[in-house]
Structures are given as structure tokens and as C-alpha cells.
Amino acid sequence: MIDASPDFKSQLDIIHGEISETKRKGKILVSGILLTHSHLGHCAGLWHLGKESVEEKNLPLYCTLEMKQFLSNSYPFSLLVQRRNIKIEEIHHDEGLKMGGLEFMPIQVPHRNEIGDTVAYIIKSKKKVMYVPDIDKWTDEILEEIRSSDIALIDGTFYSKNEIPRFEEVPHPPIRETIDLLRNVDVETYFTHINHTNPVNRKGRESKYVKSKGFKIAHDGMTLEI
Ligand SMILES: [Zn+2]
Ligand SMILES: [Zn+2]
Structure with a gap:
């Protein structure tokens, strides 16, 4: 799973589908969580991993050193570290x-980094997928990564x-301007992280x-074959 948003629980329900809690032995079915950054929309869902909820054991949580320091030193995330609900990699x-x-x-992206830094993820399988939910403005490097992807899920906040x-x-780069920047690019591109x-x-x-x-505009529960 990439990021743990406040919708973490309903996203897990989608992943778990018909598999009952008894069959899962109360555990969640994700191999690990990769974080992009510390804004609450991206990490508040981690709270569900703690003692008051599933009490997960050593779930791998991948993040940068700055994020690791933030999570280890800030309540309530620090409790998850102390109780080894998460294992930070x-x-x-x-x-x-x-x-x-x-x-x-992970690749670094410019974003208002009040606490810690921000990354985007390139996912490599049969296809190259670019996931950039948050960025302040497009850089040549990131645009180049998008152009060389098969699928891109990109910041469409506004x-x-x-x-x-x-x-x-x-x-955030407004969709209207991003479309102009990426016109004539042959990449299956979805706008995500859409503000209300x-x-x-x-x-x-x-x-x-x-x-x-x-x-395209991404929506909840959307599936992509990669
Ligand atoms: Zn953010
Ligand atoms: Zn965000």
C-alpha cells in the first residue's frame, strides 16, 4: 500500500474483499506500506495499526530518514514504533x-516540507507506473519520468x-496547466489527490x-493492470 490515508480502513476493506477476519487471523493483507510524506492525508491512517485497533506486528513501513525521525518522535506515531506495530525500513x-x-x-519531489521530505514512487513491473500524488510544481526530471512511463497517477489537486x-x-500544479505541459504525450495518465x-x-x-x-480522473476502488 502506498500511504496510509484517513480512508485506510475502507481501502483495506476493498483489499480484503470477501476474506473474513477469522481467515486472516485478524491480520491485514498488505506486504508493507510505502510513505510519500508526513502530511496527514498520507499518514493519519497508520493509527489503525496500533493497540486500540488491529495491533499489527512488525508491518514493514518504508520511508525516508526524515520521515522515520518524525514518526519515531511524534505521538501517536511513536507508540506504533515503540510497540513494534510497524517496522520502519x-x-x-x-x-x-x-x-x-x-x-x-522513490524519487524526491519539491513539496512544502514543513516536516520531513517528500517522495514520489516509480513502480516497475511489466509496465512502468509513476505515482506522484503531491508536488508543488513540475520539474523537468519528474516530467521526464512521467513521459517515459506507461501509466502515470499524478497530482490533480486543483x-x-x-x-x-x-x-x-x-x-499544486493546476490540472489546466498540467494538460498543456503533457499534451501529445502517449502515457495513460490519471489525475488523483483531487481536492473537494x-x-x-x-x-x-x-x-x-x-x-x-x-x-483520466482517478476514482475510489479503481483497478489497473500493471
Ligand atoms: Zn502534501
Ligand atoms: Zn497530499
Whole structure:
């Protein structure tokens, strides 16, 4: 699983499907969790691994050194470390790791890093998949990685800059501009990490425009063959 969002529990329900808790012996069926960064939308779900919930044992949690320090020193995440609900495995930029039959390569991305740094993941299997849920603005390096992917799941937080009054405080590349940057690129591209203010969540001019340019909008429970 990549990141543990506040929807962690319902996402696990999708993964577990019909497999009962008794059959799973109360354990969760993921090989490990890879974190991108410390913003709550990406790590608050870890709380479900603790004593008050499934009391997981040594679930591998892959993250950077800065994230490791943050989790080890901040309550309530520190409890998960102390009780060994999670076992933190440090990752390094541009160094691949293998899990669940896939290879994951973390790459550093610019994001407002109040606490710790931020990575995106390149997932290598038969296909190359790029996952960049959060970035402040596109860099040439990241755009190049997207262009050379088969599938890309990318930051689609906002459709345009004037969508919320405090855009400068929480910058993300607006979908409208990303489409221009990636036009004529032959990659199956999905916008994800969509804010509630983003009009592409509704039927209308904006979502039609995205689709007319050959881009897709990710949705809960979506499956991709990689
Ligand atoms: Zn973030
Ligand atoms: Zn985020």
C-alpha cells in the first residue's frame, strides 16, 4: 500500500474483499506500506495499526530518514514504533526496493516540507507506473519520468489556481496547466489527490475538457493492470 490515508480502513476493506477476519487471523493483507510524506492525508491512517485497533506486528513501513525521525518522535506515531506495530525500513532516493513482486523506486519531489521530505514512487513491473500524488510544481526530471512511463497517477489537486483563496499557501500544479505541459504525450495518465473544490469531481465543462484531451480522473476502488 502506498500511504496510509484517513480512508485506510475502507481501502483495506476493498483489499480484503470477501476474506473474513477469522481467515486472516485478524491480520491485514498488505506486504508493507510505502510513505510519500508526513502530511496527514498520507499518514493519519497508520493509527489503525496500533493497540486500540488491529495491533499489527512488525508491518514493514518504508520511508525516508526524515520521515522515520518524525514518526519515531511524534505521538501517536511513536507508540506504533515503540510497540513494534510497524517496522520502519529506511528508503533512499533513487534506490529501488522490492516488495510484493514489484520494484519501487522513490524519487524526491519539491513539496512544502514543513516536516520531513517528500517522495514520489516509480513502480516497475511489466509496465512502468509513476505515482506522484503531491508536488508543488513540475520539474523537468519528474516530467521526464512521467513521459517515459506507461501509466502515470499524478497530482490533480486543483483544476485552476483561483479555485481556493489560499492557493499560494498550498500550491499544486493546476490540472489546466498540467494538460498543456503533457499534451501529445502517449502515457495513460490519471489525475488523483483531487481536492473537494476541484470541479472535475462533478460532471461538467471541466471534466469534459480533461477527457477530451485524453486524460483520466482517478476514482475510489479503481483497478489497473500493471
Ligand atoms: Zn502534501
Ligand atoms: Zn497530499
